[in-house]
Amino acid sequence: MGILQVQYSKTQQDDLMGLFQGVEWQMMISGCIDADKNKTLERIDVLVARYRTMMAKQTGFQIGAIGALVDYKGLHVHLLLVGQNRFGNTLRDLDADQVRELQRMWFGLLGGTCRYSSIYDLEGVKRYVIEENLVNKWSTVLTPVGVSLLRKIKRANRRKAA
Secondary structure, eight states: OOSOOOBBOGGGHHHHHHHTTTSOOOEEEEEEOOTTTOOSHHHHHHHHHHHHHHHHHHHTOEEEEEEEEEESSSEEEEEEEEEEOTTSOBGGGOOHHHHHHHHHHHHHHHSSOEEEEEOSOHHHHHHIIIIIIIBTSBEEEOOOBSHHHHHHHHHHHHHHHO
């Protein structure tokens, strides 16, 4: 067993799905982490939050993120992201050069590679993160970051639905 000591059960699946509800996630990062360099859950949680801050500065976007840290087939993270700037652009508007720079930043901070993917099937991505990465694996949900943006988006989506 590595640094993670939590295994979520199948009975917790609905509760876990609720963590990701209410936001139209735009991108997912799947990123490897150098476990030799980052030896504790607390350190990784802080570094992922720092990465989100660096990402926001680099892109000029407000960014909210929630994700899972998994110690299965190597230590890795799946982060769901939402972002916007004052001009109405979203994370889907990032160009290839911007994504490459963000990948370099990930490597410099967390020591592994990462892949960015646009999200078009929200339910599929949420199921993938939960069923394939959280349930019955050594894993944990990371601390959400950009919480004020996430709350704002959830409130706006509730108003739209009403």
